[in-house]
Amino acid sequence: xxxxxxxxxxxxxxxxxxxxxxxxxxxxxxxxxxxxxxxxxxxxxxxxxxxxxxxxxxxxxxxxxxxxxxxxxxxxxxxxxxxxxxxxxxxxxxxxxxxxxxxxxxxxxxxxxxxxxxxxxxxxxxxxxxxxxxxxxxxxxxxxxxxxxxxxxxxxxxxxxxxxxxxxxxxxxxxxxxxxxxxxxxxxxxxxxxxxxxxxxxxxxxxxxxxxxxxxxxxxxxxxxxxxxxxxxxxxxxxxxxxxxxxxxxxxxxxxxxxxxxxxxxxxxxxxxxxxxxxxxxxxxxxxxxxxxxxxxxxxxxxxxxxxxxxxxxxxxxxxxxxxxxxxxxxxxxxxxxxxxxxxxxxxxxxxxxxxxxxxxxxxxxxxxxxxxxxxxxxxxxxxxxxx
Amino acid sequence: xxxxxxxxxxxxxxxxxxxxxxxxxxxxxxxxxxxxxxxxxxxxxxxxxxxxxxxxxxxxxxxxxxxxxxxxxxxxxxxxxxxxxxxxxxxxxxxxxxxxxxxxxxxxxxxxxxxxxxxxxxxxxxxxxxxxxxxxxxxxxxxxxxxxxxxxxxxxxxxxxxxxxxxxxxxxxxxxxxxxxxxxxxxxxxxxxxxxxxxxxxxxxxxxxxxxxxxxxxxxxxxxxxxxxxxxxxxxxxxxxxxxxxxxxxxxxxxxxxxxxxxxxxxxxxxxxxxxxxxxxxxxxxxxxxxxxxxxxxxxxxxxxxxxxxxxxxxxxxxxxxxxxxxxxxxxxxxxxxxxxxxxxxxxxxxxxxxxxxxxxxxxxxxxxxxxxxxxx
Numbered sequence: 199x200x201x202x203x204x205x206x207x208x209x210x211x212x213x214x215x216x217x218x219x220x221x222x223x224x225x226x227x228x229x230x231x232x233x234x235x236x237x238x239x240x241x242x243x244x245x246x247x248x249x250x251x252x253x254x255x256x257x258x259x260x261x262x263x264x265x266x267x268x269x270x271x272x273x274x275x276x277x278x279x280x281x282x283x284x285x286x287x288x289x290x291x292x293x294x295x296x297x298x299x300x301x302x303x304x305x306x307x308x309x310x311x312x313x314x315x316x317x318x319x320x321x322x323x324x325x326x327x328x329x330x331x332x333x334x335x336x337x338x339x340x341x342x343x344x345x346x347x348x349x350x351x352x353x354x355x356x357x358x359x360x361x362x363x364x365x366x367x368x369x370x371x372x373x374x375x376x377x378x379x380x381x382x383x384x385x386x387x388x389x390x391x392x393x394x395x396x397x398x399x400x401x402x403x404x405x406x407x408x409x410x411x412x413x414x415x416x417x418x419x420x421x422x423x424x425x426x427x428x429x430x431x432x433x434x435x436x437x438x439x440x441x442x443x444x445x446x447x448x449x450x451x452x453x454x455x456x457x458x459x460x461x462x463x464x465x466x467x468x469x470x471x472x473x474x475x476x477x478x479x480x481x482x483x484x485x486x487x488x489x490x491x492x493x494x495x496x497x498x499x500x501x502x503x504x505x506x507x508x509x510x511x512x513x514x515x516x517x518x519x520x521x522x523x524x525x526x527x528x529x530x531x532x533x534x535x536x537x538x539x540x541x542x543x544x545x546x547x548x549x550x551x552x553x554x555x556x557x558x559x560x561x562x563x564x565x566x567x568x569x570x571x572x573x574x575x576x577x578x579x580x581x582x583x584x585x586x
Numbered sequence: 587x588x589x590x591x592x593x594x595x596x597x598x599x600x601x602x603x604x605x606x607x608x609x610x611x612x613x614x615x616x617x618x619x620x621x622x623x624x625x626x627x628x629x630x631x632x633x634x635x636x637x638x639x640x641x642x643x644x645x646x647x648x649x650x651x652x653x654x655x656x657x658x659x660x661x662x663x664x665x666x667x668x669x670x671x672x673x674x675x676x677x678x679x680x681x682x683x684x685x686x687x688x689x690x691x692x693x694x695x696x697x698x699x700x701x702x703x704x705x706x707x708x709x710x711x712x713x714x715x716x717x718x719x720x721x722x723x724x725x726x727x728x729x730x731x732x733x734x735x736x737x738x739x740x741x742x743x744x745x746x747x748x749x750x751x752x753x754x755x756x757x758x759x760x761x762x763x764x765x766x767x768x769x770x771x772x773x774x775x776x777x778x779x780x781x782x783x784x785x786x787x788x789x790x791x792x793x794x795x796x797x798x799x800x801x802x803x804x805x806x807x808x809x810x811x812x813x814x815x816x817x818x819x820x821x822x823x824x825x826x827x828x829x830x831x832x833x834x835x836x837x838x839x840x841x842x843x844x845x846x847x848x849x850x851x852x853x854x855x856x857x858x859x860x861x862x863x864x865x866x867x868x869x870x871x872x873x874x875x876x877x878x879x880x881x882x883x884x885x886x887x888x889x890x891x892x893x894x895x896x897x898x899x900x901x902x903x904x905x906x907x908x909x910x911x912x913x914x915x916x917x918x919x920x921x922x923x924x925x926x927x928x929x930x931x932x933x934x935x936x937x938x939x940x941x942x943x944x945x946x947x948x949x950x951x952x953x954x955x956x957x958x959x960x961x962x963x
Contacts, residue, residue: 420600435808448777452782456789478791482791485702
């Protein structure tokens with residue numbers, strides 16, 4: 199007797215057997231011919247009415263339907279929706295853990311005294327302590343594979359159209375999950391890339407040390423090795439940042455982060471709405487309104503300011519001319535003032551606001567010289583300009 | 587006879603030596619931390635003389651009896667980080683040098699934008715806030731023009747302002763100011779070209795300071811994320827070092843968010859389309875034409891600046907309309923230009939001298955001769 203037999207069958211085989219047996223059972227039931235009503239035991243002649251009587255006949259369609267259902271439930275026909283994720287995901291996971299574990303074990307081999315990687319001729323040019331980031335995580339393609347897997351296989355579930363009363367809410371939850379996955383995987387890919395200069399710098403330092411003579415190597419101090427490593431690391435990052443690969447991942451990361459944030463915000467808005475709390479989206483609408491109102495007020499203030507200045511000019515002109523020509527002087531007001539007053543009329547802005555703003559922000563109209571302006575009017579209190 | 591070496595014994599000895607040294611450093615560090623550390627920044631007294639929304643105008647008055655300069659200097663800092671960098675600590679303060687020379691200084695404090703400010707554009711900053719601030723200073727001092735100095739992004743804003751309102755500006759000083767964004771020298775320039783701004787700020791409203799800071803750190807992770815703190819650990823026992831280090835950390839990570847609309851416009855119009863240097867940028871319906879900058883202009887930048895490389899700065903002088911235009915390249919980096927001891931002797935004194943030469947009546951030389959007559963001046 200095998201161990202499997204003792205402990206039980208393999209779950210897939212067991213399920214297979216159950217389905218097959220039950221199908222066979224119901225097949226038998228469907229085709230079962232019940233004995234006639236006659237209990238005399240005499241045999242009936244073929245072709246008579248009593249011969250064809252079958253009390254289970256009305257059940258036959260139902261039995262047939264059950265049979266079909268059973269068949270559709272068989273392991274052969276019912277595809278495992280997570281099959282790909284399980285198989286491929288496990289493959290990638292196995293790759294990562296196997297490589298990681300192997301390298302972890304090999305650390306023992308390289309883990310002779312500190313800086314032995316610099317001293318031992320056997321380890322020169324190899325990754326420090328036998329551990330390399332690229333190998334440790336199974337290579338950079340791992341993240342791409344997982345991303346492909348997630349976007350391919352998980353999309354089958356996230357793309358199921360939300361239905362019913364709560365379809366909007368379902369959609370947002372699914373979006374958060376989807377965008378969150380994409381962001382995390384892109385972040386993983388990015389982080390992987392960011393670690394690669396660390397490893398390269400180590401290898402470069404090893405190569406540098408290898409090129410030294412014995413005397414030079416003896417004079418090495420941890421500080422000098424650190425400085426060399428740091429320079430190599432710096433150079434490594436500069437090289438990385440200039441690469442197309444880095445720029446591509448950075449762009450994707452920023453997009454993924456933005457999309458995830460937006461999805462999260464939309465989801466949060468729904469939650470807050472349920473509790474009657476204004477969300478950031480609601481506040482953003484208010485801020486937009488507030489901003490445009492402030493802009494309008496500001497432009498109206500400017501109009502009023504212009505009007506006030508022109509009125510001042512007109513008044514001066516009036517004083518200079520004879521009182522008889524008073525009406526004519528009024529007509530000679532600068533056209534821009536007329537325009538300004540036209541613009542101001544429909545808005546009916548309170549005129550009170552004008553002097554306050556003017557005090558805070560009006561530049562000198564006329565300066566006595568290039569440096570000194572007309573009337574000295576010392577500003578004492580803080581002017582309260584309210585609009586940009 | 588030569589002693590036989592055992593690698594394991596060597597390793598243990600090395601480890602023990604390092605462990606002891608590290609423990610000693612940590613102990614010394616703890617002694618330093620237990621004492622009162624003076625890590626205050628921006629100690630120079632000022633008065634807030636004007637406020638508009640989140641923006642404040644700080645006035646630093648020169649205590650000299652007689653000022654060498656008739657016009658004050660308005661300093662416009664960037665929206666990224668804070669203007670406190672100009673006054674990091676006594677003895678290493680650009681502001682202090684200005685005030686000691688008898689120059690009255692106004693400085694724009696852009697404040698901390700919140701989500702409410704996400705729609706505020708460059709137009710609002712230049713034609714709105716900055717123009718109102720300039721008008722206020724001119725009115726308060728009964729002047730027709732003032733001296734304008736811009737720092738980094740603030741320099742770009744100042745350049746735009748000087749182009750739109752040349753009649754209000756006596757002289758323009760731009761420091762580490764990007765005006766030509768079409769360069770592959772700086773990593774920041776390469777990254778910004780690839781940036782999808784809408785996706786980045788779409789959900790946050792503003793550009794978060796933490797994200798920007800992370801970006802700046804990633805420009806040189808080896809130095810800024812590893813070596814810097816390793817160096818700190820090695821010098822924990824030095825009180826002066828620790829104080830200076832903490833001051834710098836305070837300034838670096840005291841970062842306001844950048845209003846979303848401003849950030850979007852800055853990236854798209856400047857970094858991606860390079861409109862400013864081409865005289866094609868528009869603000870509030872007006873084209874920013876650099877040829878309108880006819881006042882004297884001094885353009886200072888750092889030779890080792892990795893954020894705003896020299897190529898991003900040195901095209902401005904040939905693009906402006908001024909005949910009195912000068913480039914000054916200092917052998918330092920983006921921040922070092924303001925805070926390094928070397929720059930303290932070069933950067934601020936050079937500005938003072940340049941401004942004094944453009945003052946009517948001799949400026950600084952007149953003030954210096956007056957000071958000789960009366961030492962209290």
